[in-house]
Amino acid sequence: MAAIQLKNLHKRYESIDVMHHVNVDIEDGEFVALVGPSGCGKSTLLRLISGLEDITSGEILFDGKVVNRLSPAEREIAMVFQSYALYPHMTVKKNLSFGLENLNMDRAIIEERIQKAAKLLDLLPYMDRKPRALSGGQRQRVAIGRAIVRNPKVFLFDEPLSNLDAKLRVQTRGEITKLHKKLNTTMIYVTHDQVEAMTMAEKIVVVNAGKIEQVGKPLDLFERPANRFVAEFIGSPKMNMFKSKITNVSDSGIEVTSNTIDHFCIPVASENAKIGDSVTLGVRPSHIEIAESGIPLEITQLECMGHETFIYGSLKGESEDLVAHLPHHFEAEIGDTIYLRFSSQFMHVFCDKTDQAFKRIES
Amino acid sequence: MKNLSAFLFSILDKFMRFIELPTVYLQKKIGVQRMGYLFVAPNMVLFSLFVFLPVGLAIAYAFTGGTNMLIWDRPFIGFENFSRLLNCGSYMDPASCEFDLFWTAIHNTWWYTLLNATGTLVMALITAVVLNRLTKGKALFRSIFFYPVLLSPVVVGLIWKWFLARDGLLNSLVLDLGGERTIFLLEVWWSRFWVVYVSIWFHMGFFTLIILAGLQAIPRDIYEAAKVDGTSEWRQFWRITLPLLTPNLLVVAVLLLIRSVQVFDEAWVLTDGGGPGTANTFIVQFIYQTAFSSEVRLYGLASAASVLMGLALLALTLIQVWLAKKAEY
Numbered sequence: 001m002a003a004i005q006l007k008n009l010h011k012r013y014e015s016i017d018v019m020h021h022v023n024v025d026i027e028d029g030e031f032v033a034l035v036g037p038s039g040c041g042k043s044t045l046l047r048l049i050s051g052l053e054d055i056t057s058g059e060i061l062f063d064g065k066v067v068n069r070l071s072p073a074e075r076e077i078a079m080v081f082q083s084y085a086l087y088p089h090m091t092v093k094k095n096l097s098f099g100l101e102n103l104n105m106d107r108a109i110i111e112e113r114i115q116k117a118a119k120l121l122d123l124l125p126y127m128d129r130k131p132r133a134l135s136g137g138q139r140q141r142v143a144i145g146r147a148i149v150r151n152p153k154v155f156l157f158d159e160p161l162s163n164l165d166a167k168l169r170v171q172t173r174g175e176i177t178k179l180h181k182k183l184n185t186t187m188i189y190v191t192h193d194q195v196e197a198m199t200m201a202e203k204i205v206v207v208n209a210g211k212i213e214q215v216g217k218p219l220d221l222f223e224r225p226a227n228r229f230v231a232e233f234i235g236s237p238k239m240n241m242f243k244s245k246i247t248n249v250s251d252s253g254i255e256v257t258s259n260t261i262d263h264f265c266i267p268v269a270s271e272n273a274k275i276g277d278s279v280t281l282g283v284r285p286s287h288i289e290i291a292e293s294g295i296p297l298e299i300t301q302l303e304c305m306g307h308e309t310f311i312y313g314s315l316k317g318e319s320e321d322l323v324a325h326l327p328h329h330f331e332a333e334i335g336d337t338i339y340l341r342f343s344s345q346f347m348h349v350f351c352d353k354t355d356q357a358f359k360r361i362e363s
Numbered sequence: 364m365k366n367l368s369a370f371l372f373s374i375l376d377k378f379m380r381f382i383e384l385p386t387v388y389l390q391k392k393i394g395v396q397r398m399g400y401l402f403v404a405p406n407m408v409l410f411s412l413f414v415f416l417p418v419g420l421a422i423a424y425a426f427t428g429g430t431n432m433l434i435w436d437r438p439f440i441g442f443e444n445f446s447r448l449l450n451c452g453s454y455m456d457p458a459s460c461e462f463d464l465f466w467t468a469i470h471n472t473w474w475y476t477l478l479n480a481t482g483t484l485v486m487a488l489i490t491a492v493v494l495n496r497l498t499k500g501k502a503l504f505r506s507i508f509f510y511p512v513l514l515s516p517v518v519v520g521l522i523w524k525w526f527l528a529r530d531g532l533l534n535s536l537v538l539d540l541g542g543e544r545t546i547f548l549l550e551v552w553w554s555r556f557w558v559v560y561v562s563i564w565f566h567m568g569f570f571t572l573i574i575l576a577g578l579q580a581i582p583r584d585i586y587e588a589a590k591v592d593g594t595s596e597w598r599q600f601w602r603i604t605l606p607l608l609t610p611n612l613l614v615v616a617v618l619l620l621i622r623s624v625q626v627f628d629e630a631w632v633l634t635d636g637g638g639p640g641t642a643n644t645f646i647v648q649f650i651y652q653t654a655f656s657s658e659v660r661l662y663g664l665a666s667a668a669s670v671l672m673g674l675a676l677l678a679l680t681l682i683q684v685w686l687a688k689k690a691e692y
Contacts, residue, residue: 052587072590072591074593077591079588081584083582083584085582085585085587085588086588087585087588088585088607089606089607089609089692098589098602099591099593099594102593102594102595102598132692150592
């Protein structure tokens with residue numbers, strides 16, 4: 001196990017900066033997910049931590065020791081690749097033992113370790129097969145097994161579930177979480193799927209264009225996004241946004257007015273707010289309620305799943321469509337007008353100049 | 364340029380309109396499935412004329428005797444040509460054979476094949492591995508190594524003949540460095556060395572490309588996984604690169620064996636007809652001399668030697684197919 005610190009980490013490829021002075025602390029035994037859209041630099045960050053890529057400046061510390069110049073093997077990390085990267089000409093057993101043989105480890109210890117890992121991952125019946133004779137899920141387990149046998153200080157996962165079908169993805173997600181609980185080793189997990197990040201990780205690092213947008217617990221990110229990017233990236237369907245203006249500022253919050261809502265008071269810190277400033281209001285689809293009267297919405301699309309309903313529609317005067325999520329079945333027709341109610345305690349306000357969120361006043 | 368392409372397109376268009384009706388008619392007559400045979404027919408006719416027919420004729424000639432050129436003027440003699448070629452006191456001693464030149468050629472071809480195939484394979488592998496590691500100038504060096512492949516074998520033979528001649532560039536260099544003049548192409552072992560060397564120089568680029576393609580097809584993350592596993596560079600080469608490259612190396616090895624057995628033109632030009640003496644006389648040269656350049660033209664015997672050579676190549680190809688299947692991962 002190892003605690004990891006990234007201090008002012010910077011990476012440049014020729015003239016392009018791909019990681020911008022990143023600072024992250026990962027505690028010993030923690031399960032951390034690096035999330036962000038495709039091409040945001042999350043895999044690069046993982047490769048920098050692994051030692052597969054050299055950093056341009058900054059420091060990577062494992063248990064307080066700088067490891068910038070150490071090879072991946074010397075860092076004692078194990079990595080599970082997106083493509084699994086199994087050795088195609090070797091059997092499952094050989095794939096598991098290859099890394100240990102490199103360490104000139106005693107044959108009996110190697111045998112013991114691979115048997116233990118194979119048992120843990122239910123790989124014993126496939127030990128003499130080559131990767132091409134395995135299913136996607138089995139290959140995935142071999143890749144994890146190859147990481148486990150080395151007893152690494154840190155496990156690095158680079159989008160390991162992206163090649164699996166939906167059902168297997170859910171199953172493997174659970175298996176990796178269980179594995180973390182059993183091994184209690186530091187795990188860093190790269191994914192672009194926020195559901196994976198939210199369900200598996202203890203801490204999420206949101207990466208965007210080579211910068212860290214926010215670091216926090218999954219629920220913190222969902223409930224208190226630091227900026228507009230995190231607010232829109234975390235949560236599915238994404239947060240609804242409306243253009244608005246500040247009409248009053250007081251100690252209890254700020255009052256905003258938009259095409260849809262009039263003089264609506266939201267309990268957020270008002271130090272940086274000025275009357276007349278443009279802001280963006282955010283409300284999650286699951287925080288919208290249906291009411292007898294309120295904000296009218298004309299339904300343009302309806303997704304009824306039986307136990308939940310997604311309502312899509314347009315608000316008068318708003319350019320972007322709105323989506324509401326109801327945790328029950330809702331009977332309506334396309335073209336119907338329904339009335340919505342927003343609860344101020346679940347609303348977010350983002351400054352249009354900085355995209356930063358106004359801090360919520362906790363009651 | 365636009366006008367030209369429009370003009371070419373209009374010609375193509377006219378042609379397609381011209382053949383449309385007969386094609387539709389034929390499709391109706393013989394069915395869409397059989398139309399495929401019709402499309403490959405022109406090539407098959409040429410292929411049959413220049414490949415199947417000569418092969419068939421060579422096999423037929425191998426069972427005939429005499430010196431007449433036309434097949435119907437030649438008497439059928441069964442396996443006599445084969446038994447005469449194989450009539451030896453000891454296969455290890457060409458002098459004890461009825462056709463000592465045939466067995467000398469086989470012995471020469473054997474060592475040439477061994478040295479040339481091994482040398483080219485090793486050199487092409489080393490070159491490909493080095494080229495694959497280059498971060499800059501990869502395309503330039505790839506072109507440089509490939510360039511000799513574009514030359515004609517006769518040109519290659521002549522270039523090296525001049526280079527190695529009594530007053531050639533190499534000898535003048537040796538003399539400048541204080542060495543002694545060597546008549547490279549008139550000394551048995553030197554001439555054999557240069558025949559193999561020139562062949563490696565000539566063909567290596569082609570095989571380097573095949574191996575390079577194989578190296579580039581190995582996924583990068585397998586090497587990264589090996590790096591994470593703490594694999595040393597040397598072990599990585601032996602345990603990962605080489606096994607994953609085996610299918611390509613097998614193809615290269617068999618192509619090299621076949622080409623080596625077929626060696627003729629560049630060696631013939633370089634050594635002035637297989638000299639000194641018969642030190643560089645190979646099987647194809649024996650076949651050529653027996654059929655076309657000796658006073659008594661023994662077409663049957665040459666054809667029998669060709670058939671034997673063809674069988675040997677067929678065996679090599681079958682071995683390659685079998686090994687390639689085994690090497691699949």
